Amino acid sequence: MEFFNAFAKYIPAFIDGLWITVELTLISAVVGFVVAVPLVLSVLYGNKFFKGIAKSFISVVRGTPLLVQLFFVYYGLPAAGLNLTPFQAALIGFILNSAAYQAEYMKGGFLSLTTEQMDAAYSIGLTKWESIRYIIFPQAFRFSIPALSNEMIYLIKYTSIAYIIQVEELFAQAKYFASDTFFHLEIFLLIGIIYLILVYGVTFASDWLEDKLHISGFDVSH
Amino acid sequence: MLDSIVFVFENMPLLLKGALVAVEITVLSILLGMVVGLLVAILRLYGPKPIQKFMKLYEWVLRGLPILVILFIIYFGLPSVGLNIPAFISAVLGLGLRSSAYQAQIYRGAIQSIGVEQVEAGLSIGMNRTKTMLYVIVPQAIRLSLPGFTNEFTIVLKDSPLAYALGIAELLKQGRNIIVTSFKPFTIYLTCAIIYFLLFHFFYYLFRKIAEKYEVPGYIMSKKS
Amino acid sequence: MSLLQLKNIKKSFGSNQVLDGVSFDVTKGDVIVIIGPSGTGKSTLLRCVNMLNPPDSGNVIVDGTDLTQKGVNLSKERQKIGMVFQHFALFTHLRAIENVAIGIKKVRKMNEKEAHEKAMYELERVGLADHKDKYPAELSGGQKQRVGIARALAMDPLLMLFDEPTSALDPELIGEVLTVMKNLAEEGMTMLCVTHEMGFAKSVSNEIIFMEEGNIVEMGSPKKMFENPDHDRTQSFLHKISELYGGE
Numbered sequence: 057m058e059f060f061n062a063f064a065k066y067i068p069a070f071i072d073g074l075w076i077t078v079e080l081t082l083i084s085a086v087v088g089f090v091v092a093v094p095l096v097l098s099v100l101y102g103n104k105f106f107k108g109i110a111k112s113f114i115s116v117v118r119g120t121p122l123l124v125q126l127f128f129v130y131y132g133l134p135a136a137g138l139n140l141t142p143f144q145a146a147l148i149g150f151i152l153n154s155a156a157y158q159a160e161y162m163k164g165g166f167l168s169l170t171t172e173q174m175d176a177a178y179s180i181g182l183t184k185w186e187s188i189r190y191i192i193f194p195q196a197f198r199f200s201i202p203a204l205s206n207e208m209i210y211l212i213k214y215t216s217i218a219y220i221i222q223v224e225e226l227f228a229q230a231k232y233f234a235s236d237t238f239f240h241l242e243i244f245l246l247i248g249i250i251y252l253i254l255v256y257g258v259t260f261a262s263d264w265l266e267d268k269l270h271i272s273g274f275d276v277s278h
Numbered sequence: 279m280l281d282s283i284v285f286v287f288e289n290m291p292l293l294l295k296g297a298l299v300a301v302e303i304t305v306l307s308i309l310l311g312m313v314v315g316l317l318v319a320i321l322r323l324y325g326p327k328p329i330q331k332f333m334k335l336y337e338w339v340l341r342g343l344p345i346l347v348i349l350f351i352i353y354f355g356l357p358s359v360g361l362n363i364p365a366f367i368s369a370v371l372g373l374g375l376r377s378s379a380y381q382a383q384i385y386r387g388a389i390q391s392i393g394v395e396q397v398e399a400g401l402s403i404g405m406n407r408t409k410t411m412l413y414v415i416v417p418q419a420i421r422l423s424l425p426g427f428t429n430e431f432t433i434v435l436k437d438s439p440l441a442y443a444l445g446i447a448e449l450l451k452q453g454r455n456i457i458v459t460s461f462k463p464f465t466i467y468l469t470c471a472i473i474y475f476l477l478f479h480f481f482y483y484l485f486r487k488i489a490e491k492y493e494v495p496g497y498i499m500s501k502k503s
Numbered sequence: 504m505s506l507l508q509l510k511n512i513k514k515s516f517g518s519n520q521v522l523d524g525v526s527f528d529v530t531k532g533d534v535i536v537i538i539g540p541s542g543t544g545k546s547t548l549l550r551c552v553n554m555l556n557p558p559d560s561g562n563v564i565v566d567g568t569d570l571t572q573k574g575v576n577l578s579k580e581r582q583k584i585g586m587v588f589q590h591f592a593l594f595t596h597l598r599a600i601e602n603v604a605i606g607i608k609k610v611r612k613m614n615e616k617e618a619h620e621k622a623m624y625e626l627e628r629v630g631l632a633d634h635k636d637k638y639p640a641e642l643s644g645g646q647k648q649r650v651g652i653a654r655a656l657a658m659d660p661l662l663m664l665f666d667e668p669t670s671a672l673d674p675e676l677i678g679e680v681l682t683v684m685k686n687l688a689e690e691g692m693t694m695l696c697v698t699h700e701m702g703f704a705k706s707v708s709n710e711i712i713f714m715e716e717g718n719i720v721e722m723g724s725p726k727k728m729f730e731n732p733d734h735d736r737t738q739s740f741l742h743k744i745s746e747l748y749g750g751e
Contacts, residue, residue: 119478120471121436124450128467131457135464213344220443227346234354241355248347255342398555399592399651403606403658404582413609417596494596495638 059242066233073229074250076143080215080225083147085208088154095159100166101188110159117156123217125149130221146218154207161203165196198269205262212254226250282465289456289466296452297473303369303448304435310374311430315381323386333382340379345437348372353444369441377434384426388419421492428485432478439474449473505564506531506662506693512551512561514544521547522558523717529662529695534688536704537697538744539714545697546589548714549664552695553584566661582610585655589667591647593639593654600626600635603653611658625653629683645676649683656687663687665696701745705729713737 098110117125130145140148169192177187216227230247234240322333340348353368363371392415400410439450447455453470457463507529514522521544529535537545550556552563554570554577563570570580594602604622607613613621626632629649639647648668655663665684669677681703688694688707698704704711705725712722713736721728721737729745732738 116471116475119475121439121450121474123439123442124467124471124474127450127453128464128471132464132467135462213342216344216346217440219346220440227344231350239358241351241358244347244351244355248343248351251344251347252339252342256338393592395588395590395592396594399586399588399594399654401555401578402553402581402584402586402588403654404578404610405606406578409578409609413605414594418594421596495640 059237059239062237062239063233063243063246066229069232070226070229073224073226076223076225077212077215077227077254080143080146080150080218080223081208081211084150084154084211084215087151088158088207089204091151091155092158092162095155096162096166097188099159099163101184114156114159117153118160122149122153122214123220125153126217126221142218142222142224145221146215146223150211150215150218154211157210158204158207161207162196162200164203165198165200166192168199169195201262201266201269205258205265208262209255209258212258213251216251282462285460285462286465286469292452292456293449293469293473296447296449297477299446299448300435300438300441300474301477303366303373303438303441303446304431306370307373307377307434307438308431310370311377311381311434314375314378316385318378318382319385319389322382323389337379337382340376343376345372345376345440346443348376349440349444365441365444365446369438369444369446373434373437373441377430380430380433381427384423384430385419387426388422389415391422392418421494424485424489424492428482428489431481431485435478435481436474505529506533506566507552507695508562508564509548509552510562510564512548512558512563514547514551514556514558521717522551524561525714525717525719526561527712527719527722529693531661531693532691533710534692534694534708535696535710535712536708537695537712537714538699538704538740539720540740543714544717545714546666549586549666549695549697552662552664553581553586555586578610582606582658583661585658585660585663587648587651587655587663587665587668589670591639591644591651591671593647593650595639598636598638599631599642599650602639602650603657606654606658621657622653625657626650628656628686629653630679643676644672645679648672648680652680652683652687662693662695665694665698667697667699669698669700699744699747701741713740715740 095110095114098106099114102110126146126149129149130140130142133140133145173191173195174187177191182190215225218225219228219231222228227247230243233243237243318333318336322330322337325333349368349372352363352372353365356363396414396418397410400414401407405413438448441448442450442454445451449470453466457466460466505528509528510526512522512525513520525544525548537548539545547556551558551561552565554563558571561571565580566583568575568580570577594605597605600619600622603625604618607621608615608618623632623635626635629652631646631649631653634642634646634650637646639650642650652663652668668684669680672680677700681700684694684696684703685707696703696708708725710722711725711728713720713728713732713734715736721732721734723732728737729741732741
């Protein structure tokens with residue numbers, strides 16, 4: 057079919073696009089996590105000031121659309137003097153967005169632990185932050201793994217939005233291809249299949265990971 | 279600062295027009311998602327095996343695809359096979375069908391968590407299957423679905439700006455139009471964000487009120503008798 | 504004339520033959536208690552009577568109508584049979600009075616006022632008139648079960664089926680349910696009960712059926728079954744149960 061001939065010529069471009077998608081997803085997920093940890097700790101254990109800031113940040117990010125956040129970073133910030141490339145803007149937008157959601161998911165993980173755990177930690181002489189670090193956090197993290205892997209899957213799908221702020225990730229490549237060759241239906245179906253493979257590949261991998269990390273009796277909340 | 283605020287007020291009518299479009303898209307998509315979602319849930323629970331499998335595939339595909347891909351297939355792709363769907367309807371179709379896959383899960387979960395005993399009790403006092411469905415299962419399923427449904431509503435609301443990519447003049451596009459002539463992106467996008475934030479909380483509060491009205495003691499906790 | 508006739512009821516689940524040819528008759532006013540080891544098919548038998556689990560073969564004849572025949576309007580026939588469930592099965596989204604009234608409103612098509620009056624009557628009968636506006640989650644186990652009984656009674660059944668009505672209750676709540684059942688029996692209700700409550704069996708029932716492995720081993724009056732049964736198995740089972748659940 058002519059479609060596949062045309063597609064073959066574009067494969068390098070699609071690979072570039074795929075690579076950017078992967079980069080965006082992984083970096084946003086990981087850095088988002090790193091930012092999420094102090095956020096969730098502030099919300100749960102911080103003093104009034106940090107707690108307030110963290111809560112406001114999470115509330116605002118989760119209460120506004122991702123696209124608006126991306127537009128704000130890419131088009132809005134330059135007016136305040138900060139000029140970013142599309143990729144940089146997208147990265148910042150996704151990192152902040154993901155951080156807020158991951159903080160919220162981890163909060164759930166923390167809250168499912170009972171106060172008994174903290175009590176037990178104190179009773180063997182650990183300070184507040186030591187208790188959090190060695191006792192609470194490792195458990196809360198395990199509880200959060202399903203939600204966190206969902207977040208990764210969410211990112212794979214939503215990096216396609218970066219297309220709108222000119223990032224040349226996988227979906228953007230599909231649009232360029234369609235504009236050039238007019239094979240709209242074919243390419244978007246194909247790209248859909250590729251996304252499905254990515255999404256369900258990660259789902260499968262994270263289920264496998266969850267199995268491996270499983271400690272029997274752990275899901276029962278103590 | 280003050281002239282920024284004045285500027286925003288001057289452009290408010292245009293922005294509010296866009297906000298209205300955003301709400302229209304959201305509500306219509308959610309309604310479509312509800313109707314199709316219920317159908318899919320019921321077919322998957324009570325339909326013949328091949329249909330069950332097909333519904334599972336439907337859910338699987340629509341939940342795994344990025345929303346932009348769905349929208350573009352409908353709006354840009356279907357014309358290739360002769361189906362020219364206008365932008366607004368494409369947006370509602372895309373968001374609605376995707377939502378139906380998530381809503382189907384919500385309704386399925388709600389119905390399944392209602393114990394078989396409830397149906398038996400209905401039958402035992404002489405209700406036929408339809409009456410049991412209508413007076414015993416559905417009222418309970420609605421209450422159980424409410425949290426998930428509220429969540430899904432906010433998700434669709436937050437994805438509605440993607441209709442921008444199809445050229446629809448919803449809130450974000452209106453914002454962009456203003457910026458193109460006025461060059462105040464920071465202010466305008468900030469305002470857009472605030473409007474969405476307010477919309478989000480308005481609907482959240484609305485559903486909360488509805489939930490409180492129909493709340494029944496002990497509901498979220500146990501489903502046993 | 505027999506209110507209920509069970510003829511050669513057979514039922515299996517997969518390779519497990521749960522009921523292997525059970526037959527007996529129930530006359531109006533009978534209070535029959537079915538006992539036997541767990542898993543013997545006692546509950547299954549009860550659920551065959553109102554066709555919640557239709558038997559694989561055999562006949563269930565209620566008030567002259569064979570429910571196992573094709574073309575029988577089961578919903579209509581089920582109105583004649585009331586069932587009380589082990590785990591109460593109250594409609595969790597309805598208040599107590601609404602639970603009792605919903606059958607007569609939606610199935611019998613009574614108007615609001617009449618349905619309300621009837622529902623109140625039944626709630627008073629089981630001693631729960633004060634709790635009419637409470638939701639199931641706000642009631643104790645014993646109260647829930649009594650509402651379940653009122654709900655079944657509201658349909659004016661000819662026959663009441665009790666499927667281990669007190670097994671899910673805390674000990675101190677069992678008494679209130681047994682009292683209601685005793686009163687019902689004294690009023691002349693025809694009752695078929697699966698239960699371990701030997702005190703009830705001895706003092707209220709007029710017939711005890713002992714089942715094991717899908718068959719009726721023996722049946723007879725309480726006096727006979729407790730003091731002079733034909734089978735050793737009957738004697739040893741009754742003895743063990745009385746020890747556990749109290750025979751007096």
